[in-house]
Amino acid sequence: MGAIEKLELLIKSLSAEELAQFREWFAEFDAQLWDRQIEADAAAGKLDRLIEESMADYRANKTRPL
DSSP states (O other): OOHHHHHHHHHHTSOHHHHHHHHHHHHHHHHHHHHHHHHHHHHTTTTHHHHHHHHHHHHTTOOOOO
């Protein structure tokens, strides 16, 4: 049995309270991973094209206030 299958069995065995705690923990864990990935992509210049396109739209008055 692989790790994913083991995790599935463990998760299915959690009580409602434990499952709620797990969801909260996993959401925070996943958000931290996402934040690190965005930071790494930004530092590597992977977002530069999107920033330039957004700024061009802003300068051309193709945007609107939120």
